[in-house]
Amino acid sequence: MPKSNKSGGFKPAKNYEPRTPGKGGPKAGSRSPGHRGFKAADETAPRKQRWNADDRSARGAAPSSRGERPAYGDRPAYGDRPERGGHKRGERSERPSYGDRPERGGNQRPSRENGFNKSGTGTGRSERPSYGRDERPAYNREERPSYDRDERRVPQRTDRQKWNDARNEERRAEAVKAREDAPKRTWEERPKRSFDRTERPARSFDDRPKRSFDRDDRPARTERPAYNDRPARTERPAYNDRPARSFDDRPKRSFDRDDRPARTERPAYNERPARSFDDRPKRSFDRDTRPARSNERGSDFYPNRDTKPAFNQVDDVVLERLEAQATLAGDVDGVTFADLGIGGNITRVLKELGAESPFPIQAATIPVVLEGRDVLGRGRTGSGKTIAFGAPLVERLMENGGGANRKPGRKPRALILAPTRELALQIDRTVQPIARAVGLFTTQIYGGVPQARQVGALQRGVDIIIGTPGRIEDLIEQRRLDLSEVTITVLDEADHMCDLGFLEPVQRILRHTKDGGQKLLFSATLDKGVATLVEEFLVNPSVHEVAGEDQASSTIDHRVLVVESRDKSEIIRQLADREGKTLIFSRTRAYAEMLAEQLEDAGFPATSLHGDLNQSRRTRNLQQLTSGRVNVLVATDVAARGIHVDDIDLVIQADAPDEYKTYLHRAGRTGRAGKKGTVVTLIPRARRRRMDELLDRAEIEAEMVDAFPGDALLGELAADTPVAPR
DNA sequence: AAAAAAG
Structure with a gap:
């Protein structure tokens, strides 16, 4: 296999390997004449044609030899096979649904966006981006083992990416213009709003x-x-x-x-x-x-100074809670999924997924969703929200003659939107088996991976789309995704989806779904922040939450350590010195990367998760924590919401969050499904007051103490059995 | 500041 540039980055020999001509195209041969192996550009060879959009679409749609095959229906049900993207071997490694499988060589292929210099040559230290360089503690680089280093190198924004950014910006503008031109949209009728x-x-x-x-x-x-x-x-x-x-x-x-x-x-x-x-x-x-x-x-919102008082752009307010019907945990004793209206096949799958009987939030929302009503659901982190919307959603599609409708090229009838790719992937892992139980198909639509396979799946026909806003909008604009038949739309982490940067794409996407379709909004921190969406898209929504789910009843022990900033890394190191799984949050990607490196240098297998990594690394790094290959993951807030990894019993916030909701979500990565967990937040002295206020808003009781490296407390907190709450 | 955003 020529593609054996297997992991570790320990491949000094790569540059000296004999090139395999032909396969790699232009790579063969040396550039300089007179050098052994020089290969002049072959003018006689037919110039490689760049594909245009139609070619690509054709290829994505109907791989030449296969697309013609008469009946997809003859083949074993799609879902039962490991998903095949179709035709292109090279794409395999990037298929998201394979995130779970053990690493294979193919995964290491440098992805386009990074360029080849990123993961191949083991020598490019000097190419590292400059993050944190100067702040970095002066450990001796020469002594560091060279394994794994390069895999984590953070790519710089390439010219190409910048070009793409600009391009995307244009397209966005075009889309807005197109909408403005279209009379049927209510765009003009709406009063001008600040986020226009x-x-x-x-x-x-x-x-x-x-x-x-x-x-x-x-x-x-x-x-x-x-x-x-x-x-x-x-x-x-x-x-x-x-x-x-x-x-x-x-x-x-x-x-x-x-x-x-x-x-x-x-x-x-x-x-x-x-x-x-x-x-x-x-x-x-x-x-x-x-x-x-x-x-x-923050950054790109500013009140209109004429009408608004100069006010609080960093305010972290507690918006009013929505009035909700509360379900008592005790109410659901002895209730089964069947009682709630979920069919036998689905119930069976739920059991396989480990959901024997419904959790309170599920018991609360499933019947209402089945009625066809719009629903707002709030359930504590880790309380089973995915099934709360996933199961009834599939059930509804079934009822609407869904099972019978297997026509190739059918349009999707349900859409689940999530704020991060990892979350979309995770939701699919729960919803897909449920859907398959009744013969429905799901597909993931998110960025960072080639779109061909996603387009192919759409053209074969799927019932449920699970994805993130960017790629979904992109495919809509390309006319490869048609949401006009979508009758059920779910927003997971709905309040976050209403935050700046998400709200507008989400609105645009929702406007593409069928008028009057059912809308389900779920989040652990659902509040009036979703009002904009509720007003535009929901009809008389039914609001549900679970009674008694306050932080006091949670299984999480919260601690705040006031530390000197020079002690921070050492304290983190001492906290991470443990057997159990530890998730560390940082505010920036660069710091996440730096901390992961420092921990590795200190001998703790650690990895990172943030937006500067390409998708295959993101998937792989998260999987390394899930599988236990590493016990420490340093992440940005990309991992704050929704991500479920079993048995994380310590969450360290290397940087305190700015918002109380962020605190709740980060903390919610531990203490899931009733297990114990500890959350340790490190703050500088100057932040004590802000932290107090934040905890107040989050309604969390936490002890705040000074901490120094070597304190016994650190060892206690790191202990694998979480210390008892005070 | 982070996240989402083409082949």
């Missing part, structure tokens, strides 16, 4: 005075005594050049916590009287006065 990006002047970071960014650092400054000893000082940009802004001439801002309505006075979570939206004084986050909760999210 295209209407907004392109305002950037720069035209606004420096604000919250510096905030973390600023308070600390005054407290730091050894001002002059600090090395990094000189690099600070022009501290003194800044206009002498006094603290007082600023308008009051959101983080002037004391002035805000006293949140802490809220009655306990569940006992709140049914307050309607109207009898409350208007507050800043009320939909009509405020441009969208998206301003929690």
Whole structure:
């Protein structure tokens, strides 16, 4: 096999291997004449034609030899075979559904987006992107083993990618324009809303005075005594050049916590009287006065200064909870899936999946979904939401004559949207078996992998689409995906899907689904943030949650450690020194990468998960934690929501989250399905107050203590049996 | 800051 560039990155010989002519095309031969093996470009050879869109589509659709085959129906049911993408061997390695299988050589193939220099040659240290270089502790590079290093190298944004970015931007603009031109859309009728990006002047970071960014650092400054000893000082940009802004001439801002309505006075979570939206004084986050909760999210949202008070773009507010019908856990004792209206085949599969009897959230929502109503469902992290929407969704498709409808090229009738590819993949792992039990098919539509196979599946016909917004929209624009028959749409992590950057694509996608189709919104932190979608797409939704699911009743022990920043890596190392599975969250991709490296250097098998990795590495790295090949995964918030890995019993937040919801979701990676777990959050001294407020909003009780390397506490927290809550 | 986004 020529493709034996197997893992490890330990392949110094690669450059000297005899080239295999023919296969690799232009790679054969040396460039320089006079060099042994020089091969001049062959002018006589037919020029390789670039494919145009039609060629590609034809290929994706109907592989020349196979597409003609008379009846797909004669073959064993599609779902029973390992999915075959069709024809192109080379694509195999990137097939998502193979994420579970043991690593094979093929996986190592450098992906397009990275270029060949990324994983092949073991020498390219100097090509590493510059993240963290200078901050990096000075360990001796020469001593480091060379294995595995290169696999994790973070690719830089290539010119091509930049070009693609620009291109995508254009296409987005075109799509918006097309929609504006189309009369039937209600685009123009809608009142202008703040997130109509295209209407907004392109305002950037720069035209606004420096604000919250510096905030973390600023308070600390005054407290730091050894001002002059600090090395990094000189690099600070022009501290003194800044206009002498006094603290007082600023308008009051959101983080002037004391002035805000006293949140802490809220009655306990569940006992709140049914307050309607109207009898409350208007507050800043009320939909009509405020441009969208998206301003929690920062960078590209800015209130219109004419009408809005200069306000809180970093505010992390607790939006009002939706009034929900609560189901008591006790109510579901003895109830079976069959009682809820789920058919025998599906019930059987659920049992195989480990769901013997319904969890409360499932018992609450399944019957309502089966009625055909729009549903908002809130269930704690790890409480079984996927089955809560997956099972009744399949059941509904069946009832609608779904089983009989196997026509090739049929349009999908259900859509499940998720915020990350990993989550989409994971949902498919649950929903696919359920669907197959009744002869329905699912396919994953997400980015980062070649689209041909996805398009092929669509053209053969599938019933349920599970995917992320980007690729779905892309295929819609390419007219390869038609959602007009979609009668059930699920938004998993619905509140997140309403955040800036997600909301608009999600809206556009939902507008492509069938009018009046059923909509299901699920999340552990479902709140009024989804109001925009609810208003536009849901009809008289039925809201459900499980009573008594507050943080106090959770199985998670929360700790906050106040640490010196220079001690941080050492403390993380000591916390990660354990047998059990540990998930570490960092705020940035670069830091995630750096921490993973540091831990490996310290002798703990660790890997990373973040958006700078290509999809096959993301899938593989996550799988390494799942399979136990490594016990430590350092991730960005890509892993914060929904991802289920069994038996993570320690979550370390190397950087504290900004939002209480993020805290809840990150923490929810442990303590799943009633198991015990510990969450340790590391914060600098200056962040104590913000952290307190965040915990307050999250309604979490956590002990906050100073910690230093070597403290006995670290060993206790790392102990594999989580320490008992205070 | 992160995530989602072509062959």
